Amino acid sequence: MKTKAISSFFVLFAIAAGIVAMTPAAFADHSEVTIEPAAGSGAPGCEDTAEGCYIPSTATVDVGGVVIMTNTDSAAHTYTSGTPDGGPDGVFDTSLLMVDGSYEWTPTTVGEYPYFCMVHPWMQGLIIVQEVEAAEDDHGDDHGDDHGDDHMDTDGHLITESSATGMMSDGTQVSVWTSEPMAGEMMEIHVEFEDSEHVNHDITVTQNGETVLDDMGAHHHEGSGMHTTAPLSSSDPVDITITFQGYGVDDPKTGPIGEEVVFSNVVPEFGTIAMMILAVAIISIVAVTAKSRVVPRF
Ligand SMILES: [Cu+2]
Numbered sequence: 001m002k003t004k005a006i007s008s009f010f011v012l013f014a015i016a017a018g019i020v021a022m023t024p025a026a027f028a029d030h031s032e033v034t035i036e037p038a039a040g041s042g043a044p045g046c047e048d049t050a051e052g053c054y055i056p057s058t059a060t061v062d063v064g065g066v067v068i069m070t071n072t073d074s075a076a077h078t079y080t081s082g083t084p085d086g087g088p089d090g091v092f093d094t095s096l097l098m099v100d101g102s103y104e105w106t107p108t109t110v111g112e113y114p115y116f117c118m119v120h121p122w123m124q125g126l127i128i129v130q131e132v133e134a135a136e137d138d139h140g141d142d143h144g145d146d147h148g149d150d151h152m153d154t155d156g157h158l159i160t161e162s163s164a165t166g167m168m169s170d171g172t173q174v175s176v177w178t179s180e181p182m183a184g185e186m187m188e189i190h191v192e193f194e195d196s197e198h199v200n201h202d203i204t205v206t207q208n209g210e211t212v213l214d215d216m217g218a219h220h221h222e223g224s225g226m227h228t229t230a231p232l233s234s235s236d237p238v239d240i241t242i243t244f245q246g247y248g249v250d251d252p253k254t255g256p257i258g259e260e261v262v263f264s265n266v267v268p269e270f271g272t273i274a275m276m277i278l279a280v281a282i283i284s285i286v287a288v289t290a291k292s293r294v295v296p297r298f
């Protein structure tokens with residue numbers, strides 16, 4: 001509830017700031033562009049329309065400008081730089097953007113940046129980053145001020161929850177949503193195995209080497225469940241290790257039993273989440289190629 005109130009305040013503030021920012025730049029302004037997913041793009045079909053799955057499907061922005069990636073759709077999406085075939089390239093990644101969520105990216109290098117949705121890989125878009133146009137040079141001061149306001153918005157943006165997604169070798173996505181680690185408080189961790197039933201798994205959570213949750217043999221009928229740690233001794237990030245123990249109620253259970261999905265350095269901050277997802281992606285590749293239980297620690 002608190003999160004909702006805060007985020008709607010910032011949406012209002014962002015709209016107000018957006019209107020103010022729009023006024024001085026009357027023409028060909030590429031200092032800021034907002035992209036939204038096509039409504040209903042969680043199901044295939046948008047890729048065959050003229051507008052595409054991200055609107056605009058090709059967005060142009062100046063170096064040093066701001067790309068605002070929003071989620072106005074009713075499903076969660078990501079804006080992940082790279083291609084579905086080649087995978088994420090690490091330039092930017094919104095991680096899972098919930099409904100009404102948004103993320104800002106400021107490009108520093110001219111170029112063409114393809115991106116896609118990790119959840120719905122038919123969703124693809126392109127961001128073209130260009131030099132600031134000569135005709136706009138006399139507006140330079142205005143743009144500088146606008147950007148200052150934008151950064152203030154970003155600085156004031158409160159993020160109280162984080163999320164990250166990894167994948168097992170059978171393609172099942174494993175996602176976690178966590179509350180903020182705070183000294184003296186228990187941390188809530190929601191685990192979800194996408195489109196799965198009767199999931200068995202172990203979960204261990206450590207903070208500075210100290211085990212704060214060690215839950216063996218958890219069973220989730222619907223594929224998702226909540227876990228709560230012991231009260232934390234500090235507000236430092238935590239490491240979450242989920243060990244898959246098979247699908248099913250009776251033995252023998254099925255699936256890639258023994259595979260671990262590791263979420264390192266979990267702290268609710270976007271930069272860390274992006275790194276975390278990359279780390280998980282690398283771990284998944286290791287798991288797929290080596291079929292091994294050995295998972296590198298970060
Ligand atoms: Cu999507």
